[in-house]
Amino acid sequence: MSGISLRKLRKTYGALTVVHDIDLEIADKEFIILVGPSGCGKSTTLRMIAGLEEVSAGELYIGDELVNDVPSKERDIAMVFQNYALYPHMTVYKNMAFGLQLRKAPEAEIEQKVRETAKILDIEHLLNRKPKALSGGQRQRVALGRAMVRNPEVFLLDEPLSNLDAKLRGSMRTAITKLHRQLDSTFIYVTHDQVEAMTMADRIVVMKDGYIQQVDTPQMLYDNPVNMFVAGFIGAPQMNMMTVTVERDGENWVGRFHETAFPLIVGDKAERLAPYEGKEIILGLRPENFHESQPHDIAPELTCPFTALVDLAEPMGAEIHLNMTAHGHDMIARVSPRCTAKDGETIDLVADLVNPHLFDKETEQSILY
Amino acid sequence: MNWLTNWMMREGPGIPKNAPKKKGLALFAFILVREAWDLFRLNILMLVCSIPVITAPAALAAGMRITNVMIEDENVWLWRDFRRAFARHFLQATAWGLAAALVLGLAGYAVYIYGQLARHALVYVVPTAIGVCVIAFVAILTVCLFSAMTRFGLVGARLLQVALLAALARPLPVLAGLFFVAALWLIHIIFYPFTVFTPVIFNFSLGALALAFSAHKATGFAFSRILGVDSPDAKTMATAQKRA
Numbered sequence: 001m002s003g004i005s006l007r008k009l010r011k012t013y014g015a016l017t018v019v020h021d022i023d024l025e026i027a028d029k030e031f032i033i034l035v036g037p038s039g040c041g042k043s044t045t046l047r048m049i050a051g052l053e054e055v056s057a058g059e060l061y062i063g064d065e066l067v068n069d070v071p072s073k074e075r076d077i078a079m080v081f082q083n084y085a086l087y088p089h090m091t092v093y094k095n096m097a098f099g100l101q102l103r104k105a106p107e108a109e110i111e112q113k114v115r116e117t118a119k120i121l122d123i124e125h126l127l128n129r130k131p132k133a134l135s136g137g138q139r140q141r142v143a144l145g146r147a148m149v150r151n152p153e154v155f156l157l158d159e160p161l162s163n164l165d166a167k168l169r170g171s172m173r174t175a176i177t178k179l180h181r182q183l184d185s186t187f188i189y190v191t192h193d194q195v196e197a198m199t200m201a202d203r204i205v206v207m208k209d210g211y212i213q214q215v216d217t218p219q220m221l222y223d224n225p226v227n228m229f230v231a232g233f234i235g236a237p238q239m240n241m242m243t244v245t246v247e248r249d250g251e252n253w254v255g256r257f258h259e260t261a262f263p264l265i266v267g268d269k270a271e272r273l274a275p276y277e278g279k280e281i282i283l284g285l286r287p288e289n290f291h292e293s294q295p296h297d298i299a300p301e302l303t304c305p306f307t308a309l310v311d312l313a314e315p316m317g318a319e320i321h322l323n324m325t326a327h328g329h330d331m332i333a334r335v336s337p338r339c340t341a342k343d344g345e346t347i348d349l350v351a352d353l354v355n356p357h358l359f360d361k362e363t364e365q366s367i368l369y
Numbered sequence: 370m371n372w373l374t375n376w377m378m379r380e381g382p383g384i385p386k387n388a389p390k391k392k393g394l395a396l397f398a399f400i401l402v403r404e405a406w407d408l409f410r411l412n413i414l415m416l417v418c419s420i421p422v423i424t425a426p427a428a429l430a431a432g433m434r435i436t437n438v439m440i441e442d443e444n445v446w447l448w449r450d451f452r453r454a455f456a457r458h459f460l461q462a463t464a465w466g467l468a469a470a471l472v473l474g475l476a477g478y479a480v481y482i483y484g485q486l487a488r489h490a491l492v493y494v495v496p497t498a499i500g501v502c503v504i505a506f507v508a509i510l511t512v513c514l515f516s517a518m519t520r521f522g523l524v525g526a527r528l529l530q531v532a533l534l535a536a537l538a539r540p541l542p543v544l545a546g547l548f549f550v551a552a553l554w555l556i557h558i559i560f561y562p563f564t565v566f567t568p569v570i571f572n573f574s575l576g577a578l579a580l581a582f583s584a585h586k587a588t589g590f591a592f593s594r595i596l597g598v599d600s601p602d603a604k605t606m607a608t609a610q611k612r613a
């Protein structure tokens with residue numbers, strides 16, 4: 001087994017194309033997450049890999065084998081669904097054993113695999129219970145177990161945690177990540193929750209409207225989003241976007257936001273700003289780029305002080321999210337819990353401009369990527 | 370049909386791992402509810418397999434084996450496990466069953482005769498009482514014997530040894546199980562024809578469950594004492610599939 005390869009993969013329903021010629025290489029034993037808003041084609045892509053949807057065009061390789069026309073059951077994959085898809089009339093044991101029975105596995109092997117898997121997932125005490133008695137988290141473990149007993153090369157997980165409450169989702173995230181390390185298999189995971197994507201994936205595939213926007217590691221996606229969509233989608237609270245005018249100040253570039261001018265630090269990529277001189281671009285700043293006072297580790301010339309009106313302060317425990325307005329722009333800042341700003345008050349903040357995200361206003365693509 | 374789907378798919382309360390285990394009648398009721406559908410199917414199997422009469426002991430053994438697995442909270446493959454248990458225990462169950470029937474028949478006849486004589490001479494109350502005790506003990510012994518046979522796969526003298534110790538150690542629960550079974554059939558007879566379908570629905574399997582449940586602790590105790598193995602439950606025995 002040597003990974004999965006999607007080459008110009010397309011899915012159409014009549015005249016409607018939902019996945020547009022996507023290319024993606026998934027390495028063996030990789031944990032890759034397809035993320036994007038509803039309707040972006042991530043589940044359809046997963047279902048094509050599973051063999052539950054026909055490929056309209058392009059090629060799908062599992063290992064070195066072209067599997068476009070290979071039936072689902074012969075692809076050595078296992079899928080976990082959002083709604084668990086457990087058989088309600090069967091016990092947990094029978095649910096887990098069912099796939100192996102269909103493959104006519106020997107009884108002793110079925111017995112051994114079911115019990116081993118149940119032990120790994122800590123569901124041994126549930127084996128003789130029906131799904132009706134189980135909680136959401138327990139059902140999801142059973143669904144995972146049903147996939148695991150087959151010992152497939154590839155696990156496909158379609159929003160498996162969406163039906164769980166926040167607390168359970170957190171613990172299941174950890175459980176699935178551990179499971180991936182333990183099983184040493186390829187995991188392809190679909191979610192619309194960027195927290196899941198950031199915390200679990202080796203690499204994230206961000207999709208929108210049937211196109212892949214960017215494929216990279218979680219940190220790279222966060223630090224270097226390729227366009228405004230990725231910049232806005234990855235990170236919570238999401239990135240602040242404001243329109244600024246690019247101006248030249250001798251050898252340096254500055255951005256002007258209303259009356260305020262501030263440096264645009266772009267390092268050796270300064271020439272990329274040349275076409276934008278005198279034009280408007282989008283400046284993206286993460287909420288954590290706003291500080292209540294001048295940061296000690298950043299030179300003052302790389303920051304920009306400004307005043308904003310606090311619309312709503314949201315205490316999160318470890319931090320406070322300040323929803324603010326500055327020059328008519330809505331912004332959000334992530335500040336320390338010691339911040340005393342109240343709703344309706346003005347606050348003086350310092351924007352750290354060391355790593356600005358600059359986007360073309362027309363194409364919405366990153367200028368610096 | 371959405372209501373049905375929703376009802377079937379509705380999330381349950383969850384099952385805590387360290388929840389205290391149910392005991393006694395609460396456990397019996399829990400098993401009854403949990404395995405209701407399988408008990409109904411088991412009843413049909415036992416009923417059909419008992420039709421030739423000579424096969425009734427083997428059907429009872431197979432039924433007790435299935436219900437023992439249910440009591441141990443293990444997974445049951447009903448048809449497969451029943452078929453295997455029926456075949457495996459057929460000879461032994463038939464032999465012990467006929468022997469028990471013979472002793473019970475003779476003791477019953479003796480009780481009847483001495484009971485008639487006791488109406489005229491009080492001295493015959495003693496052999497009548499002895500006869501009743503023999504019937505009770507042989508019935509208890511037989512239940513323990515079938516339980517030990519189907520749980521541990523014992524044969525011959527060792528099986529009898531375990532069953533005897535079990536019958537002596539905890540006779541009352543087994544006696545209660547026997548009364549429960551008797552009550553099931555009495556209800557069927559008394560309320561006939563309203564209860565015409567009870568043997569088809571649950572009499573056989575519920576009776577087997579009651580007997581297996583009542584003898585479970587006794588045979589477990591006797592087995593561990595005689596064989597020197599700790600509590601022979603699901604963890605120490607091979608599972609339902611492997612035991613077959």
